[in-house]
Amino acid sequence: MALTIHTVLRDEELTLRWLSGSTPRMVVVFTGMRSQVGGQPLDEFARSASLNGQNNVLFVTDRRATWYTASGLWRRIVRAVTGLRQSEGIREIVSLGTSMGGYGALLLPRDVRVARAIALAPQITMDRSVLNDLRWPDVGKRWGALPVRSIADTIEDTRTQYYVSVGGNCPEDVAHLALLPKHKRIHRFVLPRGRHNLARSLKDAGVLSDVIAASLRGRKRRVEALYDQYAGVMA
Template structure:
């Protein structure tokens, strides 16, 4: 059955762009964009069909045109204010954040500032602060413009009540971010073999991006895990006896 997928721009400020899709469902998804492919253009909204369940879920799409990783002055408060108002209008009992790369980073950080039941992050950064990730040299054209790091790392903003699902590729270049993520009972960190930073692209090519997102949003953890294992041989990072993360 076809559903309407009208996406309406609701905010265009120098520091924040937003769009929304309204649906009959009461679930609300906060979909946060990555850095985009063209430095001269503001990132657009992402995951429109997958995040909305082909138009069946409410979605608030967010893009940070300055690529600040939530470090822009007052940016977090503005996103939270507009997200909370959106949730109220939707009457949403279940609230989920998701994103890729910079968007995944934001999806993991924002539960520290507003209620989110689940957060799904594809290839997120743990930090872009040079003092924490001195060996990370990607995205420097944006990182060098961040004057002050209010958000130094994801770990500073994790909580015990949100369910976190994190996906990374096994490629060695991802290790500088991937291996810093903490492990806990409410954090499921999957590693995809033969995958670099292009995690959602791999899922989309395999035809499982939408069903995987649905499983996470619906809190069907076993279903989400089986999709990753059956299609990619994904492995789950678990605590070792020494406290370090190991892949099992």
């Protein structure tokens, strides 16, 4: 079955794309600047996120890679999500992303009721005083006030289940993961031999789509079993 993704907004800083589904669940996917998710083309990733057309999917692209710091950008994203929740009769929202997109996926529960937030190799902070990760631009200095000092500061006030995965061979990503508090709603996974592009590694191991499907449904034990399968392939 062909999946049709409609562009509903595109300007110099933000692109929103919409894929209709058959259930009252909406997955908000925060993409990379090139409209990819962990290096996966949008159309390819759409099938996994939508569970072959079941879920509604909103793809969110910060086109200037500001980590949602550009003036007014995050407010626009939140308004779009809440507006679609009302207009489409959405009963459950799940967020998903990798790297910068993972940062967005983890931030969304601060402002929107999100059942599960799923992030691969995310940044937990873009504040250089919290973690001086030189891989990324100093977006606060360039674009203005950060939307949050650290994702860790937002966890306690939500009811979201967090699924956060990083590669064990990427010490910077492991350092970001360590910033998250120990909490029963935070499910953290450090994958052997994984690097920053964890989505690519999972795809190469043949488990990416299944990991996404299990995470979207909140099946933690299934995610753990798939990661054990991944570890076996990588051994």
